[in-house]
Amino acid sequence: xxxxxxxxxxxxxxxxxxxxxxxxxxxxxxxxxxxxxxxxxxxxxxxxxxxxxxxxxxxxxxxxxxxxxxxxxxxxxxxxxxxxxxxxxxxxxxxxxxxxxxxxxxxxxxxxxxxxxxxxxxxxxxxxxxxxxxxxxxxxxxxxxxxxxxxxxxxxxxxxxxxxxxxxxxxxxxxxxxxxxxxxxxxxxxxxxxxxxxxxxxxxxxxxxxxxxxxxxxxxxxxxxxxxxxxxxxxxxxxxxxxxxxxxxxxxxxxxxxxxxxxxxxxxxxxxxxxxxxxxxxxxxxxxxxxxxxxxxxxxxxxxxxxxxxxxxxxxxxxxxxxxxxxxxxxxxxxxxxxxxxxxxxxxxxxxxxxxxxxxxxxxxxxxxxxxxxxxxxxxxxxxxxxxxxxxxxxxxxxxxxxxxxx
Amino acid sequence: xxxxxxxxxxxxxxxxxxxxxxxxxxxxxxxxxxxxxxxxxxxxxxxxxxxxxxxxxxxxxxxxxxxxxxxxxxxxxxxxxxxxxxxxxxxxxxxxxxxxxxxxxxxxxxxxxxxxxxxxxxxxxxxxxxxxxxxxxxxxxxxxxxxxxxxxxxxxxxxxxxxxxxxxxxxxxxxxxxxxxxxxxxxxxxxxxxxxxxxxxxxxxxxxxxxxxxxxxxxxxxxxxxxxxxxxxxxxxxxxxxxxxxxxxxxxxxxxxxxxxxxxxxxxxxxxxxxxxxxxxxxxxxxxxxxxxxxxxxxxxxxxxxxxxxxxxxxxxxxxxxxxxxxxxxxxxxxxxxxxxxxxxxxxxxxxxxxxxxxxxxxxxxxxxxxxxxxxxxxxxxxxxxxxxxxxxxxxxxxxxxxxxxx
Numbered sequence: 001x002x003x004x005x006x007x008x009x010x011x012x013x014x015x016x017x018x019x020x021x022x023x024x025x026x027x028x029x030x031x032x033x034x035x036x037x038x039x040x041x042x043x044x045x046x047x048x049x050x051x052x053x054x055x056x057x058x059x060x061x062x063x064x065x066x067x068x069x070x071x072x073x074x075x076x077x078x079x080x081x082x083x084x085x086x087x088x089x090x091x092x093x094x095x096x097x098x099x100x101x102x103x104x105x106x107x108x109x110x111x112x113x114x115x116x117x118x119x120x121x122x123x124x125x126x127x128x129x130x131x132x133x134x135x136x137x138x139x140x141x142x143x144x145x146x147x148x149x150x151x152x153x154x155x156x157x158x159x160x161x162x163x164x165x166x167x168x169x170x171x172x173x174x175x176x177x178x179x180x181x182x183x184x185x186x187x188x189x190x191x192x193x194x195x196x197x198x199x200x201x202x203x204x205x206x207x208x209x210x211x212x213x214x215x216x217x218x219x220x221x222x223x224x225x226x227x228x229x230x231x232x233x234x235x236x237x238x239x240x241x242x243x244x245x246x247x248x249x250x251x252x253x254x255x256x257x258x259x260x261x262x263x264x265x266x267x268x269x270x271x272x273x274x275x276x277x278x279x280x281x282x283x284x285x286x287x288x289x290x291x292x293x294x295x296x297x298x299x300x301x302x303x304x305x306x307x308x309x310x311x312x313x314x315x316x317x318x319x320x321x322x323x324x325x326x327x328x329x330x331x332x333x334x335x336x337x338x339x340x341x342x343x344x345x346x347x348x349x350x351x352x353x354x355x356x357x358x359x360x361x362x363x364x365x366x367x368x369x370x371x372x373x374x375x376x377x378x379x380x381x382x383x384x385x386x387x388x389x390x391x392x393x394x395x396x397x398x399x400x401x402x403x404x405x406x407x
Numbered sequence: 408x409x410x411x412x413x414x415x416x417x418x419x420x421x422x423x424x425x426x427x428x429x430x431x432x433x434x435x436x437x438x439x440x441x442x443x444x445x446x447x448x449x450x451x452x453x454x455x456x457x458x459x460x461x462x463x464x465x466x467x468x469x470x471x472x473x474x475x476x477x478x479x480x481x482x483x484x485x486x487x488x489x490x491x492x493x494x495x496x497x498x499x500x501x502x503x504x505x506x507x508x509x510x511x512x513x514x515x516x517x518x519x520x521x522x523x524x525x526x527x528x529x530x531x532x533x534x535x536x537x538x539x540x541x542x543x544x545x546x547x548x549x550x551x552x553x554x555x556x557x558x559x560x561x562x563x564x565x566x567x568x569x570x571x572x573x574x575x576x577x578x579x580x581x582x583x584x585x586x587x588x589x590x591x592x593x594x595x596x597x598x599x600x601x602x603x604x605x606x607x608x609x610x611x612x613x614x615x616x617x618x619x620x621x622x623x624x625x626x627x628x629x630x631x632x633x634x635x636x637x638x639x640x641x642x643x644x645x646x647x648x649x650x651x652x653x654x655x656x657x658x659x660x661x662x663x664x665x666x667x668x669x670x671x672x673x674x675x676x677x678x679x680x681x682x683x684x685x686x687x688x689x690x691x692x693x694x695x696x697x698x699x700x701x702x703x704x705x706x707x708x709x710x711x712x713x714x715x716x717x718x719x720x721x722x723x724x725x726x727x728x729x730x731x732x733x734x735x736x737x738x739x740x741x742x743x744x745x746x747x748x749x750x751x752x753x754x755x756x757x758x759x760x761x762x763x764x765x766x767x768x769x770x771x772x773x774x775x776x777x778x779x780x781x782x783x784x785x786x787x788x789x790x791x792x793x794x795x796x797x798x799x800x801x802x803x804x805x806x807x808x809x810x811x812x813x814x
Contacts, residue, residue: 023682027541034540115538121683123530123538130537131522131530131704133441133711134434258689261668275430275700276528276690282665283686293682297538304537 003032006303007042009059009084011052011075012066016089016116017044019288020065020295027296035303056082061302063295064088073097080104080112087298089116089291095189099202111302116294118190119144119267120285123297127281128197132271137198139238139272141402144190146265146285147174147181148213148233152250153263155218156230173265173286184210184233184248191235194269195246198237203246210248220329220397223368224252226357229327229401230260245319252327252370252401259402323373325354325401330386331393335365338391342367345389349382350374370401410439413710414449416466416491418459418482419473423496423523424451426695427472427702434703442710463489468709470702471495480504487511487519494705496523496698502596506609518709523701525597526551526674527692530704534688535604539678544605546645546679548809551597553672553692554581554588555620555640559657560670562625563637580672580693591617591640591655598642601676602653605644610653617655627736627804630775631659633764636734636808637667652726659734659777659808666809730780732761732808737793738800742772745798749774752796756789757781777808 008024010017024039032038043055052075056062062079064086066072072093076086081104088094094101094117105112115125119142128137143149150173154164165182168174180186188210192203213233221231229252237246253260258280262268268282284290332338335358343353351374359366371379379398387395415431417424431446439445450462459482463469469486471493473479479500483493488511495501501508501524512519522532526549535544550556557580561571572589575581587593595617599610620640628638641658645651660667665687669675675689691697739745742765750760758781766773778786786805794802 023541027543030543031541121686123534123686126533126538127530130708130711131533131701133707134430134438134703135700136434136437256670258668261665263663273700275696275703277694277697279528279530279688279690281686281688284684287684289682290684293542293680294538296541296682300540301537304540 003036003038005040006037006061007059008039008299009055009062010041010044011055011062011064011072013044013046014065014067015288016291016295017065020063020292023289023292023296024299031300031303035300037303039299039303052078056084059084061085061087061299063299064090065295066090067092069093069096073100076101076112077104080108080110083108083110085111085302087113087295087302089114089295091117091186091189091193095192095205098193098196113298113302114193115298116291118193119269119283120146120287121283121290121294122267122269122281122285123294124194124269124271124281125197126297126301127279128194128271132273132276135273135275137271137273139236140191140194140198140269141259142187142191142194142235142267142269143232143259143262144194144235144267144269144285145181145184145187145233146267147178148184148187149262149267149285150174150265151182151213152216152231152233155216156221156225156263158218158222160218161214161216182214183212187233187235187248191237191246191248194235195237195244198271199239199244201244203244208246208248211250213250216250217397220327220399223329223357223359223366224327227327227355227368227370228255229253229370230255231399232259232262234259234402240319240322243319245322247322249400252399254402257402321375321377323375325373326351326371326379327399327401328369328371328383329397330367332365332367333391333393335367338365338367338389341389342369342386342392345382345385346371346374349378351379351382410443410445412447413444413468414466415446415706416462416469417448417451418462418469418471418479420451420453421472421474422695423698423702424472427470427699430696430699430703431706438707438710442707444710446706446710459485463491466491468492468494468706470706471497472702473497474499476500476503483508483519484511487515487517490515490517492518492520492709494520494702494709496521496702498524498593498596498600502599502612505600505603520705520709521600522705523698525600526676527553527694528690528697528701529674529676529688530701531601531676531678531688532604533704533708534686535601535678539680539683542680542682544678544680546643547598547601547605547676548666549594549598549601549642549674549676550639550666550669551601551642551674551676551692552588552591552594552640553674554585555591555594556669556674556692557581557672558589558620559623559638559640562623563628563632563670565625565629567625568621568623589621590619594640594642594655598644598653598655601642602644602651605678606646606651608651610651615653615655618657620657623657624804627734627806630736630764630766630773631734634762634775634777635662636660636777637662638806639666639669641666641807641809647726647729650726652729654729656807659806661809664809728782728784730782732780733758733778733786734806734808735774735776735778735790736804737774739772739774740798740800742774745772745774745796748796749776749793749799752789752792753778753781756785758786758789
């Protein structure tokens with residue numbers, strides 16, 4: 001007996017949509033062997049052809065790969081109202097309208113899956129929703145933007161920021177307008193989604209503090225390497241003082257950190273919880289075929305009816321003043337006096353120095369250091385005062401450092 | 408309305424069983440909020456108290472944490488026949504009797520889950536069964552034994568094998584009789600299970616070639632470091648020439664490999680497939696609470712009825728003669744002549760040399776090299792002939808090397 005077809009409607013036929021259509025055809029037989037149903041494209045909607053209603057009517061499940069908010073949002077709501085399961089790779093939509101979509105899925109008893117919206121092929125949505133559904137997640141650190149990780153890897157090899165960006169664009173890793181990536185906004189949207197899943201609290205993009213990589217200097221990365229540090233754009237979502245904090249910053253990592261070895265256009269996520277200690281997952285962050293593969297994993301789960309409805313959200317307060325170790329870079333006119341004065345000011349604000357590296361002589365000297373953890377507000381006050389010292393050129397450049405916490 | 412209880416029967420109350428009972432109590436309320444059912448221990452069977460029939464009668468699901476083959480196997484079969492879902496952390500049982508258990512689960516329409524049997528908290532079973540269910544997996548590399556990874560990490564810091572083992576035993580990471588771990592047999596059983604899941608072909612322990620770490624020398628690790636290599640006990644399961652190969656060997660990795668940075672008692676698995684490129688997952692490999700957490704993830708999935716019945720197995724041939732790059736270590740009496748002769752013999756057998764490091768002088772000289780890939784049978788023939796050279800002390804020590812394939 002041949003397996004019955006499982007009718008899949010596809011919205012969007014761009015890079016990911018085309019890759020998905022191809023992958024679905026290649027793997028349909030294997031999926032039928034596994035699930036008893038052979039997934040088959042029953043209709044495709046593009047900007048130039050097809051009608052949404054026709055695709056909807058003929059399908060059991062809709063895959064949304066259009067991107068953007070509208071009409072994607074309305075299509076998903078209409079599809080769920082009509083009793084269809086839906087899969088989307090649309091991070092912007094899930095971030096900005098997640099609660100509305102989750103509510104619709106619960107209300108209509110259908111599945112809403114979005115693994116491809118967060119970290120490429122890295123199955124962090126599934127692991128949070130299933131493997132760790134019974135765990136109390138304390139913190140997530142993520143490299144969730146492959147474009148910026150590629151640029152930072154190039155800069156670690158000595159490239160300037162403009163040259164590294166140009167190389168990323170040449171290789172098709174960065175878009176012509178790279179602002180969503182390099183500003184940290186893309187990573188912020190993904191961290192908002194992860195925080196929602198991990199902590200069950202609604203998190204909007206406006207709740208996420210983010211900082212991009214445009215202002216980074218390659219020489220900071222070289223000095224930092226002497227201190228054993230590598231630079232990543234790290235998103236963090238954590239429980240803190242009875243609330244949560246979600247943020248994205250350029251961050252130095254010591255060599256022992258699980259994210260330190262992630263280079264090139266890769267994504268990686270570390271989930272920490274008391275019971276598990278930590279799980280780290282990594283893989284390519286982009287690429288049409290990779291994203292299509294994540295969509296296909298969701299499709300198999302829907303066919304198998306592994307439903308994972310998100311429970312109603314429970315609001316938790318957002319914490320903004322977070323403690324962190326910091327890297328500081330200063331140009332100083334008189335090194336010994338500057339070191340003493342800086343150490344004194346930091347000490348008065350509760351920050352002790354973990355390591356120091358000094359470079360250059362006389363008027364051209366540089367002082368680079370890493371502090372032990374200090375709250376951001378106190379650090380800002382200390383660096384403001386440091387900038388007013390007569391033998392320090394300007395307010396120090398600061399970058400967060402994750403202290404080595406792992407083996 | 409308070410959530411209805413979900414009755415869980417527990418077989419075994421050792422380290423993992425006790426941790427599971429505690430974790431279940433801690434997390435029951437949170438799981439109830441997620442699933443609508445509050446999991447509750449309804450009965451416990453230990454060697455000294457309880458009756459299997461009583462535990463079975465009162466439960467909806469049985470968790471088997473006894474270990475060993477019997478009576479664990481019979482308990483699981485009886486439970487499934489009685490319509491109970493089952494979860495086990497028993498790698499030996501799943502490896503040696505997997506097909507019988509999978510058949511029973513299919514026949515009785517119940518779920519059989521065993522995430523904790525393979526890689527501690529690393530959710531590789533779920534990712535293979537769900538995220539990658541639609542993918543064509545080409546290869547898995549895994550560090551799936553935390554004890555040996557800890558010992559190798561100690562040896563990389565200069566400890567001898569006996570000292571590293573003693574330290575592992577002192578910390579409770581190695582058992583008093585460490586033979587299952589250090590011989591590679593534990594890792595081999597886990598790789599057999601992963602190969603079964605990835606390739607859908609039955610794989611028994613006897614199909615897995617394995618080699619342990621007892622014979623390794625700390626000085627090999629130091630020489631190798633000069634070549635940029637780190638040593639791990641790596642399990643490999645891959646498609647090869649229309650069949651599969653499953654094996655466990657001490658293996659050198661270049662720094663860029665995703666497994667190279669895994670140190671201490673951790674597990675990590677890299678899954679490669681055309682569509683995804685690769686996913687790497689890592690986390691603690693052992694510990695009662697960590698294992699209990701993996702069991703709890705399975706429990707939540709069972710409550711949510713995310714069933715993943717394994718399809719009937721399709722046999723594939725096993726490939727034994729696998730190509731690999733190799734590290735060679737030789738004691739030589741005359742370095743220049745030895746290098747020329749060794750290079751010549753390797754070349755005649757199809758192996759070219761990638762890098763060489765020479766140490767010492769005169770009669771005490773050592774020649775350390777890494778070859779490009781060569782089939783194992785041809786390498787064995789070449790090293791046999793090298794051992795017969797008059798100015799080479801003995802048959803070279805050989806260790807496999809994974810060539811850098813990643814960014």
